[in-house]
Amino acid sequence: MRFDLHVHTTFSACSRLTLGQIWQHARSRGLDGVCITDHDTMAASDLLLEGIQPNGLCVIFGMEYATSEGDFLLFGPFEALAKGLSAPLLLREVEASGGIAIAAHPFREGRATNQQLIATGHCTIVEGINGRNRLHENLLVNHWQDLYGIRPVGGSDAHSLDELGRVATSFHAPIRNRGEFVAALKAGAYTPVTATLPMAATAPAAHAFSAHPAFAFSS
Secondary structure, rough: EEEEEEEOOOOOOOOOOHHHHHHHHHHHHHEEEEOOOOEEEHHHHHOOOOOOOOOEEEEOOOEEEEEEEEEEEEOOOOOOOOOOOOOOHHHHHHHOOOOOOEEEEOOOOOOOHHHHHHHOOOOEEEEEOOOOOOHHHHHHHHHHHHHHHEEEEEEEEEEEEEHHOOEEEEOOOOOHHHHHHHHHHHHOOOOEEEEOOOOOOOOOOOOEEEEOOOOOOOO
């Protein structure tokens, strides 16, 4: 199943992508699932039921949580998570709750992840391919993979329809709900993929994907 792990809706002030657009177009863009990761909120879950939709799309709700030591995509029971936590405290709380944290765009200028959090094992999954990053910002993750054995994923960081699905993560087993999604991330059975065809906003057919040559992790 191909999931776009990093998607913002209009519940993020910086995004113009609506839940309706995601629901209507994600399947035609080669996606089996979409993770809604708005900034510091899971409010979109009030408008749409999580899980498999009538059109076959799997919707998972998470959030992108901002800290002074980097931003993290969180998946788990975090609807009531307190704001303003430090990165170490946040990551400890995520682990204690049975959830999962992904370091978002870890080498992006101005929003980089503190390397010490990776070196000490506080966070072991990182966004190796971010659709909004510059190429060198994505490629720098290779160094962390060599040093720390981190597990890279891919996400578009979509803020508009034309960005949806440009980068995804291919999971090796079916996913129907948040629990299965978190379990699959922890198991590490996935590969980041990128779209091999240009994506128009109203593309009628599914797009081809290819495994990213720099990241081919699986277990």
